[in-house]
Amino acid sequence: MTIGLSATARNARLDAITTQAGANALLKFYNGTRPATGGTATTLLATLTCGATLAAASSNGVLTFNAVTAGTAAATGTATWARLTTSGGTFVADFDVGTSAPAEIVMGTTSIVSGAQVSISSGTLTEGNA
Template sequence: MAIKYDTTTRNAMLDALNTRIGTSAKVRIYNGTRPANVGTAITSQTMLVELTGNATAFAAAASGGVLTANAISNGTAAATGTASWCRVFQSNGTTAIADADVATSGSDLNLNNTSIATGQTVSVTSFTITDGNG
């Protein structure tokens, strides 16, 4: 992308995203290949676990082009697989807002373990959304 934004604009865009996500966001973690975009239907990927964000899912304001999630409740895995990406939904669970990569470190959403087994407790260690167009 050739367009670059100043930090104030990047923060404003992330704050607008935060407003759209709203309270108690649902984060569904999947295996398989991440779809081309958030509007693409999930087909062969399996939802491994659904997690619920805090009543205020993300910090009140982005800083430095980064929006940081508040606490996300642990979840119990519904299926077995290797977590590779997630989809963030509004609290209604039907309005998809964003897709993100998943790993144990250095990713958008970091878990305690990406090898997930049915019945396992899944914990988020960090989740940030970064606008890299600075």
């Protein structure tokens, strides 16, 4: 049976991600198959720095990332997933990456070239039955 949560409960769960990420969280992009939650990462392609706050308060079960600073790619490959960590590198969440929804992290292209600038178009999480 699928759980049905109130908007208040969905928002609280999403806002906990922003709280855990803390100031200047990191969004790290990887190639290959996404591991089990928090598992050993594949090849790191790029690291981007999130703002002082990852996102504004969620609304109607949707959390939308604030601006994320572009970064320089460390390796060449195809971004298939991303990991959100605290600024100190502590695991917070793993996300799908793509060029359109339903991927949580949307990029103009997932083809990353070492030394090139990497940016995202959007980051959006939808909770439960929203």
